Structures are given as C-alpha cells and as structure tokens.
Amino acid sequence: IPLDQPALVTRAIHSGEPVLVADVNQAEDWLPNPLLPDTRSELVVPLKVGDEVVGVLDAQDREPGRFVPHVVALFQTMTDQIAFLFENSELVERVTEQTQTLTIFTDQLRSAADIARRLGGILDPEQLLQQVVELIRNRFGFYHVHIYMLDEAAGRLIVRAGSGEVGRVLRERGHSIPLDAPKSLVARTARDRETLLVEDTSLESDFMPNPLLPQTRSSMSVPLVVGDRVLGVLNIQDDQPGRFTETELDTLTSLAGQIATALQNAAYVEEIERAAEELREMDRLKNEFMANMSHELRTPLNSIIGYAELMLMGVSDIDPETLEDVQAIYSNGQHLLTMINDILDMAKIEAGSLVLNLESVQIAPLIDEVSAKAVERLEGKPIEWAVEAEPDLPPIQADPLRIGQIFNNLVTNAEKFTEEGAISLRARAEDSWVCIEIQDTGIGIAESDMDKVFDRFQQVDSSSTRTAGGAGLGLAITRRLVELHGGEIEVQSQPGEGSTFTVRLPVEASK
Structure with missing residues (x-):
C-alpha cells in the first residue's frame, strides 16, 4: 500500500x-x-x-x-515485544524463525477454532461429520481425512465421512474395520483411547494400506472421546513421510475433543442446551488459545533468556557496551516471561483448571521469602522497606506457592507505582483471619478508578502504564487466588499519598 x-x-x-x-x-x-x-x-x-x-x-x-x-491490550503487548526483539539485530534470525512458527501455530489454532465454531451450529450428525473432514483437509492441506464411528453392537468402526471422491466411495461401500482387528492402527486407537502417529507407513507393520489411497506415507489416528465413551476415530493421512508437526498433533487432538462433543450435542441435547454448550465451548476455546499461545511464546523466550544469561555469566568475552545490551535483553525477557505466566494463570483460572495444592501453611516463612526478594529489588532505590509481623501467627490451609504469588504480586505492584518513599508489609491475626497489609507511599489511585483495580488488562493510572509495564493481570490474578482460598481482598487509596491492599485469609480450622 x-x-x-x-x-x-x-x-x-x-x-x-x-x-x-x-x-x-x-x-x-x-x-x-x-x-x-x-x-x-x-x-x-x-x-x-x-x-x-x-x-x-x-x-x-x-x-x-x-x-x-x-484483545486490543493483548495485541499491543504482542507488538511491543515484537518491536523489542526486532531491535536486537543479533536475534533477528531467531525471532524470524520463531515468529514463523508462531504464525503457523496461530493460523492452525484459528482454523481449529473456526471449525469448532461451525460444529456448534450443525444439528445433523451426518452433515456435521462431512463438513469436519472437508474443513480439516482444506485448512491443513492433508492428503485425506475420514472419520470412523463406533458401532458398539456390531463391534466395528464404520466410515461415516471422508474427504473428496475417495471419502464418498468409502462411505457408500460401508467400509469398516473390526474393533478387535490386531493389524489396524484405527482399531488400536479406539481400543487404547490414545492418539497414534505414524511418521512413515512403509515402516509400520500394523498399517493397513487402502488401494483407494495409494499415496499415503504418514498417518495420524485420534480417538473421539466424550467422558468415558469412545464415539469413533478421526483418521488423517498425508502423502509425505513425517508430515505431522507437534503443533498439528496438539491442535488436532484438541479439535478431536471438539468434534466428539459436537457429535454428542447433535444427537442428544435439546436446542437450548446446545446453545449454552456452544457458548461454554467458545469461552473454553478462548482460554485454550491464550494458554497455548503462552506455551508457544515461552519456548523461544526461554531460549533468548538462557542465551543472554550465559553471556552475562561470562561464557563469552563481550565488551561493556554489548554487556549492557545483553542485560537489557535478559531483564526485558524476564519481564515478558512474567507477563506470559500471568496470561497462562488467568487462562487456567477462567477455565477452572487451576488446582490448589492445599496444606497447612505458616505465614512467616513466606513473608521472609517475599521480603528477601523485595530487599534485593529495592537496593539502591530511594524506597524504605519495612516488615511488621506478629509472632506466632496461626497457620492457614492454603497452597504455599499461590500464597507466595499473592504476596509477591502485591509487593511488586507497590514497587511499580512508588518512585520514592516507603513500602511496608504488616501481618496480624484478627478473629478467624490472618490479615496481611501491603502499604506504599506511591501515586495512589483515583476514586473513579477504584472499581477497576482488580479488572483484567487494567492499569488504572494511564500516565504510568508505559513506565510501570505489565499486562494488567497481576491484581486480577491476585484477587482470584485470594477468593479461591476463601479469602477477601480490598484496597484503600488516596491520589498522591499511596495505597494499602489488605488480604484476609481464613485461619486453619482446629482439628
């Protein structure tokens, strides 16, 4: 243009x-x-x-x-990091490769999400199956795709849909495979309920060649499972050996779950229940996309951080100017990794898949750990750090890793918005609660912004957004983690005077 x-x-x-x-x-x-x-x-x-x-x-x-x-905030975060990596000429080639990988992965995930969206609006199982196989073949460029459905009474897997003319012929002939067939990858997939990937069919003795598909060189069979019931098998074939990447394997395995769910909905669920399930599936896909994207971003980022860390450790001789650039790469890489971890945590929380490993937890050691990190970060800054904790605080029933994350999020948030002055952490017992207060003398929060403090992707002070950095997820995650522990969190603040965040966690019940 x-x-x-x-x-x-x-x-x-x-x-x-x-x-x-x-x-x-x-x-x-x-x-x-x-x-x-x-x-x-x-x-x-x-x-x-x-x-x-x-x-x-x-x-x-x-x-x-x-x-x-x-979504806009997420795109802005992505563009900021893309520009940062682009600026470092030493990493251009690596960034290019990883960007291409991420682009391919994103395209595939979008294709899978689009297919899943279409599934929810189809109530006829036959139409649903045929559209699925054609969409997968066209979007991913595979040689052939077909779906076997399990006839439990007959003990056979029957082709119910297939791509192209070959698929039509297989369907009309009623092509089927016995569920107990010993020399069949499709039957084994259904029996074991596990995905089977064949990199080179010429080297697999259990591969059953089909004369209608003479060019098949690699194959993937994915079980269609709902709950504890096997509905069938999604079988994908290609004319190139080693065709299936790990990303495609993950994406198609996830998509197979969507197909199985859609089949069940089309057969058994009333129209209003289908509509509700479709909304839940769309929300799950959103969280799954965020989680998968975070995983994909962490792989190249860890390589960059590791390489920079090796250079900082003196593995190679570098001049002071380059050392300063490497330190910037390392610091910003760690910052981006924290943001990605926040995105992943939020996706898990929203999907309801975050598991708390509860145990009896003493607060004092966690406070000591958070304090040690704060002292290290604040070294050389005009900020006074103080801790006031009552002795013999009662234990709480909690996940120590997540409680430490709560404390660390609140302390680092105070550091972001306090250029000078003081930050303190106070802990006390109060009735059946343990109360922790993190107070700072930073910029404070305007009254009009108080109701947005714990919202996702929010930086309540727009003038400090770029300086403070972050994806705006730390406090949102903190509130959800506190609530998952049965606790409460509140904030009090005056603009220009600072803020106080108070966390109340229930004391462990006496045995």
Whole structure:
C-alpha cells in the first residue's frame, strides 16, 4: 500500500497509534480487500522501534465490534515485544524463525477454532461429520481425512465421512474395520483411547494400506472421546513421510475433543442446551488459545533468556557496551516471561483448571521469602522497606506457592507505582483471619478508578502504564487466588499519598 494512500494501515503508520474500527463501513479511509470480502471490523497496531514505525500488525474479523479492550491490550503487548526483539539485530534470525512458527501455530489454532465454531451450529450428525473432514483437509492441506464411528453392537468402526471422491466411495461401500482387528492402527486407537502417529507407513507393520489411497506415507489416528465413551476415530493421512508437526498433533487432538462433543450435542441435547454448550465451548476455546499461545511464546523466550544469561555469566568475552545490551535483553525477557505466566494463570483460572495444592501453611516463612526478594529489588532505590509481623501467627490451609504469588504480586505492584518513599508489609491475626497489609507511599489511585483495580488488562493510572509495564493481570490474578482460598481482598487509596491492599485469609480450622 503506498504510504500516501488513505487507508487504516497508513493512518496507523502516520499517527504511530493503534487504529480500531468497530465497523469498517463507517470508516471513510477503510480500504476494502477483494480477497477479504467478509471483513467487518479491523484493528491495526503499529510496530515501533523507538519513535520509528517499522511496520504494522493488521487484524480483521467478520464480526463488527470484535476487538474488545482486552484483545486490543493483548495485541499491543504482542507488538511491543515484537518491536523489542526486532531491535536486537543479533536475534533477528531467531525471532524470524520463531515468529514463523508462531504464525503457523496461530493460523492452525484459528482454523481449529473456526471449525469448532461451525460444529456448534450443525444439528445433523451426518452433515456435521462431512463438513469436519472437508474443513480439516482444506485448512491443513492433508492428503485425506475420514472419520470412523463406533458401532458398539456390531463391534466395528464404520466410515461415516471422508474427504473428496475417495471419502464418498468409502462411505457408500460401508467400509469398516473390526474393533478387535490386531493389524489396524484405527482399531488400536479406539481400543487404547490414545492418539497414534505414524511418521512413515512403509515402516509400520500394523498399517493397513487402502488401494483407494495409494499415496499415503504418514498417518495420524485420534480417538473421539466424550467422558468415558469412545464415539469413533478421526483418521488423517498425508502423502509425505513425517508430515505431522507437534503443533498439528496438539491442535488436532484438541479439535478431536471438539468434534466428539459436537457429535454428542447433535444427537442428544435439546436446542437450548446446545446453545449454552456452544457458548461454554467458545469461552473454553478462548482460554485454550491464550494458554497455548503462552506455551508457544515461552519456548523461544526461554531460549533468548538462557542465551543472554550465559553471556552475562561470562561464557563469552563481550565488551561493556554489548554487556549492557545483553542485560537489557535478559531483564526485558524476564519481564515478558512474567507477563506470559500471568496470561497462562488467568487462562487456567477462567477455565477452572487451576488446582490448589492445599496444606497447612505458616505465614512467616513466606513473608521472609517475599521480603528477601523485595530487599534485593529495592537496593539502591530511594524506597524504605519495612516488615511488621506478629509472632506466632496461626497457620492457614492454603497452597504455599499461590500464597507466595499473592504476596509477591502485591509487593511488586507497590514497587511499580512508588518512585520514592516507603513500602511496608504488616501481618496480624484478627478473629478467624490472618490479615496481611501491603502499604506504599506511591501515586495512589483515583476514586473513579477504584472499581477497576482488580479488572483484567487494567492499569488504572494511564500516565504510568508505559513506565510501570505489565499486562494488567497481576491484581486480577491476585484477587482470584485470594477468593479461591476463601479469602477477601480490598484496597484503600488516596491520589498522591499511596495505597494499602489488605488480604484476609481464613485461619486453619482446629482439628
């Protein structure tokens, strides 16, 4: 696109600010793309290195108003980190490779999410199955896809849907495999309820070649399971050996669960229950996407942090100027890793999959650990750190790792918004509670922002957002962790004077 041409992309480049259009038909400078005729909303976020815009991240969706605030914040976080990595020329090649990997993974996950969305609106099982196999083959580019459904009475796996002409022939012939067939990967998948991957079919003695699919060189069989019941098997074949990547394996395994659930809904659930399940599935997919994205981002990031740490340890000779750059890479890498871990924790909490390992916990050692870290971080800063804890505090029934995370989140939050002055941690027993207060003399919180303090992706003081950093998840996670422990959290603050966060955790019941 020429830079002088009116368009949302060029507007973002010239302004250096994100451009969010809830309805593209209302934007005079929206430039339609004939290859994307269904676009209804668009988000363009500039990639900035210093004050220079080096590119943009352009996201489009079929739904008006698709890009809600937390999605915009997530895209801004991603673009900030992409620009940071781009600035470090030593890592350009690695970043490029990892970005390509992430792009492929994201595309595949979007394809899987799109397929899952379509499943929920199909009430006829036969139509559902046929659309699934065609969508998987077309979106992922596989040689052939078909689905076997288990006939429990007959003890056979029967082809109910297949891609292309071969799939039609197999379905019309009623192609089937005995469930107890010893030389069948599909039957073994159903019996063992485990995914089977064959990198090279010519080397697998249990692979049963089909004369209608002579070019098959690799195969993946994924069980379709709902609860403790096997519904069938998703079988995918390709004409290249070693075709299936680990990402595809994870994505398709997850998608198989979606297919199985959709089949059950189409057969057994009333229309209103199907609609409710569809909403729950969409929410689960969102959290699964966030969790999977976090896992994928952590892999290249850990490599970058590890490489920088080795250099800081003196593994290689580097000059002072480069050492300073490496320290910046390491520090920002750790910061980004913390943000990713926060995203992953929030996804687990929202999905209801965060498990607390409860035990009898003494508060004092956790306070000592948090205090030691705070002293180290505050060294050389004009901030006084103080701890006041009553002796012999009663134990609580809690997950010590998560309680430490609660304390650390509140202390680091105080550090972010306190340039000078004091931060203190006080602990006391109060009736049937243990109360912990973290007080600071920082910038404080305006009364109008108090109801947003514990919201996701919020930095209540916009003037400090870029300085303080973070994804705006720390306090949201803290509140949810406190609530999971049966506790309470509240905040009191005056702008310009500081804030006090109070956590109350129930005392362990006497035996």
